[in-house]
Amino acid sequence: MYAESVCEAPSSAPSSPSPAGPGAALIPVNRQRHVSEPGCLSTRCSTCSLRAVCMPADLSSIEIRQLDTVVLTTRHVRRGEALFRAHDVFQSLYAVRTGSFKTIVMHRDGREQVIGFQIPGEPLGLDGVCSGTHSCEAIALEDSTVCIIPFAQFESFCRDSRRMQHHLYYLMSSEIVRESSLMMMLGTMTAEQRLASFLLDLAARFRARGYSGAQFNLKMSREEIGCYLGLKLETVSRMFSRFHRDGLVEPKGKQIRIVDAQALARV
Amino acid sequence: MYAESVCEAPSSAPSSPSPAGPGAALIPVNRQRHVSEPGCLSTRCSTCSLRAVCMPADLSSIEIRQLDTVVLTTRHVRRGEALFRAHDVFQSLYAVRTGSFKTIVMHRDGREQVIGFQIPGEPLGLDGVCSGTHSCEAIALEDSTVCIIPFAQFESFCRDSRRMQHHLYYLMSSEIVRESSLMMMLGTMTAEQRLASFLLDLAARFRARGYSGAQFNLKMSREEIGCYLGLKLETVSRMFSRFHRDGLVEPKGKQIRIVDAQALARV
């Protein structure tokens, strides 16, 4: 996890054996026995503390109960493993429960571009809806868990619930807007500005989840950051050093402390 | 228009007076009187030759009739004018009928990034769904016409028709995928490769509409192309010259002839 104070399976998860093999990593969740620990993620949407991030705020209790019947399973993905790969058949959307992912698109010549980093509460797999196969791949940056949202069931739920319907539109349109502003970054910004806006974006997302926006752990390498920002890892490293020298950020390897967010925004 | 052989209001449109002032450019279409000319765009979806590009292929006749009751109006946008601007309230999706558009996102400091060029049959406005206001703006590259798809009505139509519902998902997800591959381009390609893939993409889209993929008119300036590709206009111009010298493309100003598409794909 990025922040220290998160309660579910923290760094013990990496060493604990995955309940299912890498081939069949679907783990059914017992919906009756599992009771959410205080302040923790539940295995059901109805009691999950991330629901506010992941689902619309104004669901009725009936809708929430119905949601529990759609989102029945979770899946663990070990660090470095893929949740899905390009050309995999699209069957489900996913929501990050714990851990984090990168999504990448691959050019035929092997070049890859990281198109996003996903942290808890964020959706994965929306790219698969249009063609029935995924166009990008999602790789876990650390041992992670996702909720599985089978698309067929979710769709029929959406036909019943206008709010859910809207939420699905919302998710897809948000992804469109997110990617637009990323294109703006790639097309018009200097290396310095790209890294600054990356850090501020991450900070805002952590803050929205109740974590510190001023201090967090990057789970991705300098190379992955570069791949996301359209830069080489050396350039990313240099920019971190520059921010450090100028008193904007205190990077200790992957541990980042944002010292002067205003200045970072002005870069 | 890009291709010469398109029948509806060709280059006469620019000089013909807009039926409504620039402020209130909504033009009601009389659904009964207007009959589609042979091979031409109709003012109704049921008889529109672009429907195959714009809507799902397998609509029932009932659905098509219902579509006619949703898409009632078109709007003319003069060259350089905006169909919508950032922060405008989102009310409708649009489909380009004639002409072409660019969509741009603006940074607060005035920098702008072109995030797409839209030609007939392509959707506009999907960015507005998530927040209720548009995040980008759509500017006509030439005198153009769009079909107006009021989102509220379209949504309720989608609740009745699973095919339309799917199509809306399809449109949004396609936009996500399109933007991903654009990010790949901006993040990993050289100037030469960017221009090559831009030309090949345009060619494919024209071909899909029955126009020549080997020869077409660019309605956008070198500067706008640069803004899309994350390059300066001089660089775009130099790359055109290089392609010309190498016998890949014959550019005569805005008139482009692709001589060696294979080589272009190999760049």
Next chain:
DNA sequence: CGGTTAGTTGAGAAAGCTCAACAGATGTGG
């Protein structure tokens, strides 16, 4: 027809890349 805009080309500057050396962190097996 003259003024304006769009496109081309050249020369020099700058940002970011490549290659290389090195330092720290991490992990592994003895």
Next chain:
DNA sequence: CCACATCTGTTGAGCTTTCTCAACTAACCG
């Protein structure tokens, strides 16, 4: 628990690509 290997990150030097600025030409418009 240490030694070694590996991986990740930092820094420097020189190079490449693209940008900037400028001059010039072509196309377009009133």
